[in-house]
Amino acid sequence: MQELGKAELNTTRIIRQDDNRVVIEKDLDTEYMVLSMGPQHPSTHGVLRLECITDGEVVVEAEPYLGYLHRCFEKYCEKIDYPAIVPYTDRMDYLAGINTELAYCITVEKLLDIEIPRRVEFIRVITAELNRIASHLVAIGTYGIDLGAFTPFLFCFRDREIILSLLEWVSGARMLYHYVWIGGLSYDVPADFKKRVSEFVNYFKPKVVELQKLLTENEIFVKRTKGIGIMPAEVAINYGWSGPMLRGSGVKWDLRRNDPYSIYPELEFDIPVPDGKFSDVGDSLSRHLVRALEMDESLKIIEQCLDKMPEVSGFDPRAVIPKRIRPKAGEVYGRAENPRGEVGFYIVSDGKSTKPLRCKARSSCFVNLSAMKDLSKGQLIPDLVAIIGSIDIVLGEVDR
Amino acid sequence: MSSSPSLNTWSDALSGFTLGGFPLGLVIVAAIPLVFIALYALTYGVYGERKISAFMQDRLGPMEVGPWGILQTLADILKLLQKEDIVPTVADKFLFVIGPLIMFVGSFLAFAVLPFSPAFIGADLNVGLFYAVGIVSLEVVGILASGWGSNNKWALYGAIRSVAQIVSYEIPASIALLCGAMMAGSLSMQHFNVVQSGPYGFLHFFLFKNPIAWLPFIIYFISSLAETNRAPFDIPEAESELVAGFFTEYSGMKFAMFFLAEYGSMFMVSAVLSIVFLGGWASPLPNIGGLALNDMTNGPVWGAFWIITKGFFFIFVQMWLRWTLPRLRVDQLMYLCWKVLTPFAFIAFVLTAIWEIYM
Amino acid sequence: MSEYFSNIKTSTTTIATGLAITLRHFFNAVKRKGDAGIDDADFFKQVDGLCTLQYPREVIPTPVNARYRLYNNIDDCIGCNQCDRACPVECITIETIKVTADDLAVCGKTSGGQQKRMWVPVFDIDVAKCMTCGICVSVCPTDCLVHSPVADFSEFDVKNMVYHFGNLSKIEAEAKKKKLELEKVAKAKAAEAAAASGAAPAPKPAPKPAPKPAGSEAGE
Numbered sequence: 001m002q003e004l005g006k007a008e009l010n011t012t013r014i015i016r017q018d019d020n021r022v023v024i025e026k027d028l029d030t031e032y033m034v035l036s037m038g039p040q041h042p043s044t045h046g047v048l049r050l051e052c053i054t055d056g057e058v059v060v061e062a063e064p065y066l067g068y069l070h071r072c073f074e075k076y077c078e079k080i081d082y083p084a085i086v087p088y089t090d091r092m093d094y095l096a097g098i099n100t101e102l103a104y105c106i107t108v109e110k111l112l113d114i115e116i117p118r119r120v121e122f123i124r125v126i127t128a129e130l131n132r133i134a135s136h137l138v139a140i141g142t143y144g145i146d147l148g149a150f151t152p153f154l155f156c157f158r159d160r161e162i163i164l165s166l167l168e169w170v171s172g173a174r175m176l177y178h179y180v181w182i183g184g185l186s187y188d189v190p191a192d193f194k195k196r197v198s199e200f201v202n203y204f205k206p207k208v209v210e211l212q213k214l215l216t217e218n219e220i221f222v223k224r225t226k227g228i229g230i231m232p233a234e235v236a237i238n239y240g241w242s243g244p245m246l247r248g249s250g251v252k253w254d255l256r257r258n259d260p261y262s263i264y265p266e267l268e269f270d271i272p273v274p275d276g277k278f279s280d281v282g283d284s285l286s287r288h289l290v291r292a293l294e295m296d297e298s299l300k301i302i303e304q305c306l307d308k309m310p311e312v313s314g315f316d317p318r319a320v321i322p323k324r325i326r327p328k329a330g331e332v333y334g335r336a337e338n339p340r341g342e343v344g345f346y347i348v349s350d351g352k353s354t355k356p357l358r359c360k361a362r363s364s365c366f367v368n369l370s371a372m373k374d375l376s377k378g379q380l381i382p383d384l385v386a387i388i389g390s391i392d393i394v395l396g397e398v399d400r
Numbered sequence: 401m402s403s404s405p406s407l408n409t410w411s412d413a414l415s416g417f418t419l420g421g422f423p424l425g426l427v428i429v430a431a432i433p434l435v436f437i438a439l440y441a442l443t444y445g446v447y448g449e450r451k452i453s454a455f456m457q458d459r460l461g462p463m464e465v466g467p468w469g470i471l472q473t474l475a476d477i478l479k480l481l482q483k484e485d486i487v488p489t490v491a492d493k494f495l496f497v498i499g500p501l502i503m504f505v506g507s508f509l510a511f512a513v514l515p516f517s518p519a520f521i522g523a524d525l526n527v528g529l530f531y532a533v534g535i536v537s538l539e540v541v542g543i544l545a546s547g548w549g550s551n552n553k554w555a556l557y558g559a560i561r562s563v564a565q566i567v568s569y570e571i572p573a574s575i576a577l578l579c580g581a582m583m584a585g586s587l588s589m590q591h592f593n594v595v596q597s598g599p600y601g602f603l604h605f606f607l608f609k610n611p612i613a614w615l616p617f618i619i620y621f622i623s624s625l626a627e628t629n630r631a632p633f634d635i636p637e638a639e640s641e642l643v644a645g646f647f648t649e650y651s652g653m654k655f656a657m658f659f660l661a662e663y664g665s666m667f668m669v670s671a672v673l674s675i676v677f678l679g680g681w682a683s684p685l686p687n688i689g690g691l692a693l694n695d696m697t698n699g700p701v702w703g704a705f706w707i708i709t710k711g712f713f714f715i716f717v718q719m720w721l722r723w724t725l726p727r728l729r730v731d732q733l734m735y736l737c738w739k740v741l742t743p744f745a746f747i748a749f750v751l752t753a754i755w756e757i758y759m
Numbered sequence: 760m761s762e763y764f765s766n767i768k769t770s771t772t773t774i775a776t777g778l779a780i781t782l783r784h785f786f787n788a789v790k791r792k793g794d795a796g797i798d799d800a801d802f803f804k805q806v807d808g809l810c811t812l813q814y815p816r817e818v819i820p821t822p823v824n825a826r827y828r829l830y831n832n833i834d835d836c837i838g839c840n841q842c843d844r845a846c847p848v849e850c851i852t853i854e855t856i857k858v859t860a861d862d863l864a865v866c867g868k869t870s871g872g873q874q875k876r877m878w879v880p881v882f883d884i885d886v887a888k889c890m891t892c893g894i895c896v897s898v899c900p901t902d903c904l905v906h907s908p909v910a911d912f913s914e915f916d917v918k919n920m921v922y923h924f925g926n927l928s929k930i931e932a933e934a935k936k937k938k939l940e941l942e943k944v945a946k947a948k949a950a951e952a953a954a955a956s957g958a959a960p961a962p963k964p965a966p967k968p969a970p971k972p973a974g975s976e977a978g979e
Binding site (some may be wrong): 080083084086087088151158161162165166168169171172173176178186187190192195196199200203210213214217218219220 | 810825891
C-alpha cells in the first residue's frame with residue numbers, strides 16, 4: 001500500500017451515496033491505495049493504463065495513461081502519398097475501418113476537383129453502415145462480458161462474422177479494408193451483393209431483438225449500469241464529446257444530420273436520444289441504449305440505399321480517380337460520424353507535392369476518454385469497469 | 401409404504417469391515433465420496449460446463465482431445481500437475497499453502513452426511529442437516545487464509561468480498577432449510593428421503609405436497625448460488641475486474657484444489673436441495689395402475705442413480721444461470737440477501753409452520 | 760413499497776426471458792452452420808445452429824478478390840519498379856539490369872505482347888512486412904503482381920518469409936551485367952571512331968521533349 005503525501009488528499013474522502021450523489025467528507029488519517037488497472041487487463045479494451053487512487057472500494061480518482069499503442073500515424077503521413085495513407089487510417093480505429101477511410105477521403109476530396117459518381121456514394125454508405133453495425137456489436141458484446149454476461153458476446157460476434165464475410169467479399173479483407181479510395185472505391189460490389197445484404201438485414205433484425213431481451217432489458221444489467229457515470233449535457237459538450245456519448249447525454253447531435261456528407265441528406269433515419277424513461281439521461285445505460293438502437297437505424301439506412309442505388313453496367317469505381325493525387329494548396333478539415341464519435345482529418349497541402357504537408361487526425365475516443373478523471377470520482381471499482389465499457393474506446397484511435 | 405426398511409446396510413457393513421485391526425472399511429466409506437467428487441468434477445463438472453456453455457453460446461466447445469473432446473479435462477489435469485508450484489516470496493507461506501486445503505476440506509466434510517443411496521451414507525447423524533450447513537462455513541477460513549496469504553491487494557479484495565457474501569447468505573439458506581426440516585420433522589438426512597418416498601412417486605415430494613414449499617426452495621437455491629460463488633454472485637472470481645479474485649496468485653495443483661472445492665460444493669448444495677425438497681434417493685415415478693414403476697425404480701442402486709441425477713440436474717441449472725446473467729455488484733448482492741431473501745425466508749418459515757400445524 | 764415488489768417482479772420476468780433464450784440456443788445445438796462462402800446463394804439457409812468451424816479441416820472459401828499473400832508472375836514483369844515505389848512499408852526489393860540489344864529476343868515478351876527491356880534478377884517480397892493494402896497490385900502495368908487467396912503461410916524461420924521471385928541466378932546476372940558493360944564500351948568506341956574518321960557526323964535524332972513532371976517517373 002502506498003501512502004500519499006500529507007496534503008489535502010489525506011484528509012478528504014469522496015464517497016457516493018445511495019442516491020448516486022457524490023459527497024465530500026473531511027476525515028482524519030485515511031490511507032489511499034494506488035491500483036494500476038492495466039495495461040494488461042481484461043476490461044480496459046486494449047492497452048490502457050488506469051491509475052486508480054482508491055479509498056477502500058471507492059475510487060477517488062482514475063487517471064488514464066495512454067501511448068501504449070502510439071504508432072506515429074501523423075508523422076508517417078508526411079512521408080507517403082495521399083492514396084497510400086488510406087490503409088493507415090484503417091488501422092487507427094480498426095473496428096470501424098470504412099468509416100475512418102471515408103472521413104479521410106471526403107477530406108481530401110474537398111481539395112480536389114472531382115465529382116464522385118452516385119453509385120460510389122451509395123456503396124460507400126452501405127459499407128460504412130455495415131461497419132457501424134459490426135463496431136456496435138463489438139461494443140455491446142464486450143460491455144456485456146465486462147459485467148459478467150458471457151453469452152451476448154458470443155451472439156454479437158457470430159453476427160459480426162457474417163458482416164465481416166460480406167465486407168471481405170466486397171473489398172478483399174476482413175478487417176483492414178482499404179476499400180474507400182480517394183475519388184472512388186477499389187472494387188465494384190459483386191453481382192449478388194444486393195441480394196445477400198438484404199438477406200442479411202432480414203436475418204439480423206430478430207437477432208437485435210434477441211440481444212435486447214438477453215442483455216439490455218435484463219434487470220441485473222440495468223441495475224449495474226443505470227445511474228452510473230452520469231455526464232450532464234453541458235459538461236459533455238465542453239469536453240468535446242461526440243457520437244453515442246453525446247447522444248447518451250441527451251444532446252441530439254449527429255454529423256450525418258448536422259454536418260451532412262455523402263448522400264445522407266437523401267436518407268431517412270432517426271437519431272436515437274434516450275429520454276430518461278428506461279435509463280437516466282447521461283448514464284452508462286443511456287450510452288449503451290444509443291448504440292443498440294443505432295443498429296436498427298443503420299439497418300434502415302442500408303435498406304434505403306439498396307433500393308435507391310443506381311445500376312450502372314460496366315461500372316468502374318476507379319474511373320474518376322486522378323492518376324496522381326495532387327490536391328490544390330490549402331488547409332481543410334473534414335469530419336464524419338464514426339461509430340464512436342466524430343473523426344476528423346485536418347490536412348495541409350502545399351499544392352505541388354503528392355504528399356501532405358501535415359495530416360492531423362482528430363480522434364473521437366481520445367476526446368471521449370479525456371473525461372475519465374471527472375467521471376470516475378466517487379465510483380466503486382466495478383462501476384469504473386462499467387463506465388469504461390460504456391465509453392467504448394479503441395486504443396488504436398486513442399493513441400494513433 | 402416406505403421404500404427400503406433396511407437403511408444404511410452398505411455403510412454399516414463397510415464400517416464393520418476391518419483388515420487385521422485396521423478399519424479398512426471406514427477408509428473406503430470416506431474414499432467413496434472423494435472418488436465421486438473427483439470423477440464427477442472431471443467429467444460432468446469441467447467438461448460438462450464447457451460443453452453446456454458452448455452450446456448455449458452457439459459454439460462447439462472442446463473437440464480436439466479425444467472424440468468430442470471427452471479427454472480434455474484429463475489433459476488439463478495432467479497439465480496442472482506438471483506446472484511449477486509457485487509460492488510468491490512476499491506471500492505468507494503457511495497461510496498460502498493451507499488456504500486451498502482448508503477450503504477443500506470444508507467442502508468435502510459435508511459429504512459425510514449425504515445419503516448417496518438408502519444403503520449408503522457416510523455418517524447417519526440425527527442432526528445431519530445442521531451439520532451439513534454448519535461445516536461448510538469452514539470454507540470461509542480457507543478463503544481468508546488464501547486471500548491474506550497471497551499478499552496481493554486484488555486477492556485480498558476478492559477474499560473479503562467472498563467472506564461477506566458467504567456469511568450473509570447462510571442466513572436465508574438456513575431458514576429455508578429449516579422450513580424443510582419442519583416439513584420432515586427431523587434433521588436426519590436419511591429421514592428426509594424416507595418421509596418423501598411412497599407409492600405415488602413425486603407427489604410425496606415436499607415441493608409438490610406443500611403449497612408454499614416453492615418459496616423456501618427458490619430461496620435456498622439462490623442462497624446456494626451465493627454460497628458457492630457461482631454467477632451471478634461470482635464477484636470474488638470476477639475475471640474481468642479483479643483478474644481472478646482470491647485465487648489470483650495460485651497456479652498448478654493448488655488452483656485445481658480450489659476448483660475441486662467449488663465443484664464439490666456445487667454438487668453438495670444441489671444434493672441437499674434435492675434431498676430436502678425433491679425426495680433425494682426416492683424415485684419420482686408413481687405406481688400407475690398395474691405398472692408398479694415406483695417399486696421397480698426403488699432400491700439401493702436405483703437410489704444412488706436418482707440422487708445423482710437430481711444433483712446433476714440442479715448443477716445444470718446452476719450452469720445455465722451462470723452463462724445467462726451478468727454479475728451483481730457487492731452492495732446489490734447484500735441488498736438481495738438482507739432486504740429480499742431474509743424477509744421472504746421468515747415469511748416462508750411462518751407459513752410453513754402454519755401449514756404443518758393446522759393441516 | 761410498491762417499487763420494492765415491482766423490482767422483484769421485473770427481475771424475475773427479465774431473468775426468465777434471458778434463461779429461455781439461452782435454453783433455446785442449447786436445444787438448437789443439434790444443428791451446425793455449414794461452410795458455404797458468403798457468395799453462395801444458399802448462405803443464409805445454413806447459418807442456424809453452432810457456428811464454429813473446425814479449421815483447418817472445415818474452411819470457408821476465400822473470395823475471388825481476396826487480398827492475401829502476394830504472388831508475382833515473373834515472366835510478365837517488365838521491371839518498371841512501380842510496385843517498389845508505391846509500397847508504403849517498403850517490403851519489395853527489386854534489382855534490374857537493362858537488356859542488351861541482342862538479348863531482346865532471348866528476354867522475350869510479356870503475355871500481353873509487350874517487349875521486356877529489363878532483366879529482373881532480384882524481386883524480393885517480405886511477406887511478413889506486407890500489409891496487404893493492394894497498392895502495388897493496383898499500380899502494376901502488366902498485372903503480373905497479384906494477390907493469391909492464400910492467407911495461411913506461417914513459417915518457422917523468419918528468413919523464409921522473404922519470397923524470392925527473381926528469375927536469374929547470381930552467375931547469370933553477373934554475365935548479363937558484363938554483357939551490358941561490353942555493349943556500352945562497344946557503343947562508346949563506335950561513336951569515337953565515327954567522330955575520328957571525320958565523316959559527317961550521323962544525323963542526331965531530334966531531341967525528345969523534356970519529360971513533364973506530371974507524367975514522368977522523376978525519382979523522389
